[in-house]
Amino acid sequence: MASLIKTLAAVPSIFTTAKNFRDNPIIGSPTLNRLGLHSFRVTLADWIFKFRQACLAHLVPTEDRAAFRRDGFILKRDYLAPDLFPKVAAEVMDYEAEGWECHQGDTITHRLLLDETALAKLPAIKQMLDAPAFRGLMKWTGGKNEMPLFYIQRIHNHVLADRPDDPQKVLHSDTFHPTMKAWFFIREVTPETGPFSYAPGTHALTKRRLDWENKRVAEMAAGFKDGYSLKGSLRVLPEKGDMEALGIAGGQSMAVPANTLVVADTHGFHARGHATGEITRIEIWAYSRGNPFNPFVGFETGLMRRIRHYFVRRWLVSQETAATARGKLPAWRRTSTIRT
Ligand SMILES: O=C(O)CCC(=O)C(=O)O
Ligand SMILES: [Fe+2]
Numbered sequence: 001m002a003s004l005i006k007t008l009a010a011v012p013s014i015f016t017t018a019k020n021f022r023d024n025p026i027i028g029s030p031t032l033n034r035l036g037l038h039s040f041r042v043t044l045a046d047w048i049f050k051f052r053q054a055c056l057a058h059l060v061p062t063e064d065r066a067a068f069r070r071d072g073f074i075l076k077r078d079y080l081a082p083d084l085f086p087k088v089a090a091e092v093m094d095y096e097a098e099g100w101e102c103h104q105g106d107t108i109t110h111r112l113l114l115d116e117t118a119l120a121k122l123p124a125i126k127q128m129l130d131a132p133a134f135r136g137l138m139k140w141t142g143g144k145n146e147m148p149l150f151y152i153q154r155i156h157n158h159v160l161a162d163r164p165d166d167p168q169k170v171l172h173s174d175t176f177h178p179t180m181k182a183w184f185f186i187r188e189v190t191p192e193t194g195p196f197s198y199a200p201g202t203h204a205l206t207k208r209r210l211d212w213e214n215k216r217v218a219e220m221a222a223g224f225k226d227g228y229s230l231k232g233s234l235r236v237l238p239e240k241g242d243m244e245a246l247g248i249a250g251g252q253s254m255a256v257p258a259n260t261l262v263v264a265d266t267h268g269f270h271a272r273g274h275a276t277g278e279i280t281r282i283e284i285w286a287y288s289r290g291n292p293f294n295p296f297v298g299f300e301t302g303l304m305r306r307i308r309h310y311f312v313r314r315w316l317v318s319q320e321t322a323a324t325a326r327g328k329l330p331a332w333r334r335t336s337t338i339r340t
Helices: 002-015 030-034 037-055 062-071 085-094 116-120 123-130 132-142 207-221 242-246 302-325
Strands: 073-076 099-104 107-113 149-157 180-185 196-198 260-265 270-272 279-288 332-335
Touching (some): 030 037, 030 207, 062 073, 085 123, 085 279, 107 302, 116 123, 123 132, 132 180, 132 279, 149 302, 196 260, 207 242, 302 332
Antiparallel strands (some): 099 107, 180 279
């Protein structure tokens, strides 16, 4: 009875961002997925994303749209003007505030939310984020008439001794639908720094991709265990023959100079490259994700943005409180320390 109630309660999640094959009895239902539930969600979300992007196409030059459609990412070197970049870089390096860090494998990801309070102290970063061309690019690539969330992000590679490898270093897709993340690199990203890497063109929803996903979903229902895949972020596992099945050779490594912007659809296959030793990558990072089944591009006012930031902070605090109550460490831990 309890499991029937849990199953019925999960039905509406079909039309949300829900992606957990292990914990959600509808999303992970072998019968429903055999009948085409996973294909249906992936395909419908892809159509709706393309529709929303079409509504916002006027915001972005044709060549940028063509690159994003072809490759699943846009890479722009020398992004900021020579007078603005050093000011933005200095603000990023010097800004101190309470932040949050996540330990995954032997990596620490540290984030400082760029909300109204932060941006009031960071005029050069604010100028960058407010520029109409940048705003247009963020909105179109995210398929929403609203700006993503922005953070100052530091990736500290190999800082946690005796821990397994960083799971972000395995080629993966973040979720079942198009979703945007962006990185604006403040310092040069050398091959040693663990560059972002992306397999060009893998955002495209081909029959080959969908067949591979359906096969993996069926394998998981039959007992195949890969933790992150089960949680809805499908991993490309070379030992399972996934590279051949998908026809991909691997990620293109984005070892790039400072002042480079990368905007990617992380439904495509990507990873954090392997870093050599204890080394930090630092960037302004953007994250855009909404309900993939919402056909409306929406809009955003200053007040709505403040409310979003408030909820981000509230979520951070509540996951901390919930974990502490269970005697566990939270996924995101509050910290005032900034490692260099
Ligand atoms: O930090 C990176 O290079 C990529 C990490 C990643 O997979 C993600 O942010 O989705
Ligand atoms: Fe990812």
